[in-house]
Amino acid sequence: MVLAGDHTAWSRPDAVTLKDRTYEHQAQPMSGAKPVTVGQGYSTIAWIPDESGSWALPLLHERITSFDNPITKAAAQLKLVCQHLPQRPISLWDAEYGCASFVKQTADVAADKLMRLRSNRVLYGAPPPYTGFGRPRVHGEKFKLNDSTTWPTPNQMMQVNHPKLGLLCLRLWTHLHFQQSAKHLMSVIQVERTEIGERTNSKPFWLVWVGEQNKSLCSIWHQYLRRFAVDHWYRFIKQRLHWTLPHFSTPEQSERWSDLMPLLSWQLWLAKDGIKDCPLPWQKPCQNLSPGRVANAFATVLARIGTPASNPKPRGKSSGWSPGRPRKQRTRYPIVKKTFTKPKKVSKNTA
Incomplete structure (x- = not known):
């Protein structure tokens, strides 16, 4: 392994x-x-x-x-x-x-x-080998x-x-x-x-x-x-799965979104053997499908198994910000700089 x-x-x-x-x-x-x-x-x-x-x-x-x-x-x-x-x-x-x-x-x-x-x-x-004098x-x-x-x-x-x-x-x-x-x-x-x-x-x-x-x-x-x-x-996850595309507000939100990347990769791997290649007009057909080629044809799998999500609702018009509701500026955080300090060498007195 x-x-x-x-x-x-x-x-x-x-x-x-x-x-x-x-x-x-x-x-x-x-x-x-x-x-x-x-x-x-x-x-x-x-x-x-x-x-x-x-x-x-x-x-x-x-x-x-x-x-x-x-x-x-x-x-x-x-x-x-x-x-x-x-x-x-x-x-x-x-x-x-x-x-x-x-x-x-x-x-x-x-x-x-x-x-x-x-x-x-x-x-x-x-x-x-040790000579018998001093430190080994x-x-x-x-x-x-x-x-x-x-x-x-x-x-x-x-x-x-x-x-x-x-x-x-x-x-x-x-x-x-x-x-x-x-x-x-x-x-x-x-x-x-x-x-x-x-x-x-x-x-x-x-x-x-x-x-x-x-x-x-x-x-x-x-x-x-x-x-x-x-x-x-x-x-692949940055370009095809858009891992770094969202702009989340907290590290916890970024971690939850990042947890989806391994799950999506494993789903593509499990569907690799039972999927049919759907090359784009400028691509040549191939037998050993890469993650990108499996992702291109994965829509055919979703069409068969369906989705547990409900139908989308009409958007409507948002009521906007409530009149008189106070606004609060978000907290700004400094950039954390990781430092490494080398240990000081102890000088030996030869006198």
Whole structure:
């Protein structure tokens, strides 16, 4: 079973009366623009049912409050989901979760973790044997991802011919750890795309594996390609299901509306096998329907099963605001800024 987690932002920069707004990361289409917006963040953990495609079925889709952060929220969601699973899953995470904090918070969770690493990360090997003098060392030699001179001989190396990515070179190093999580050993995988024809070499792709060691190197790295289904789901609910279209007044209203997104996604998944494709005039017919294609043809299902809602009533004319009724200005809330203070280093007196 494969799980994937990530978080996204519901941008509300002009909602000055919405409580608990924070600064959230959001990619900007223009180059040079800061990838920051004001709104509310939501963390999602989803089940990826297929080997390929854009289907992602969310199990939890919850708001990240101003008292929480994406790392802590994702760790709590993973722990809650794994308690109800019959087998040990593989969880896939982006580079933001490839840190010591996430590794330590999910150390007791019965799930294998495959995370992407930023190219400027520094890891450490196993410490050398104790010499008998002074304090035993906690870290070994540095392993800088962007400095090949610090790389020891790989524990495993192989070449794979991928049908879409071409010829790939895979390298594996074991028994590495972050500086803040020395007790949690990990395996680092480098995926390098070699030159094929007119293609130029691209930057290496780094992954970190925390889990059982009985899986082959070829199968581990290929699982990470399934993580992008969560990104497709975020795009689908924002563009097709209009998740971020309403302008609600309170966080509780936004949460209730957000709870409908996983329910709608599961309904489309359950109707996928029994629905007939209804392509638009500019679309080609296909066999494996995506969430968008199922949503286009879902009207045929609603026409058969009907709806429990009553018939719409005539609108009429509103009476408007009652004369003499006092008006009260809504409360405006400041933007909550999450701060992080690094611990001060204690200087040692050499005198």
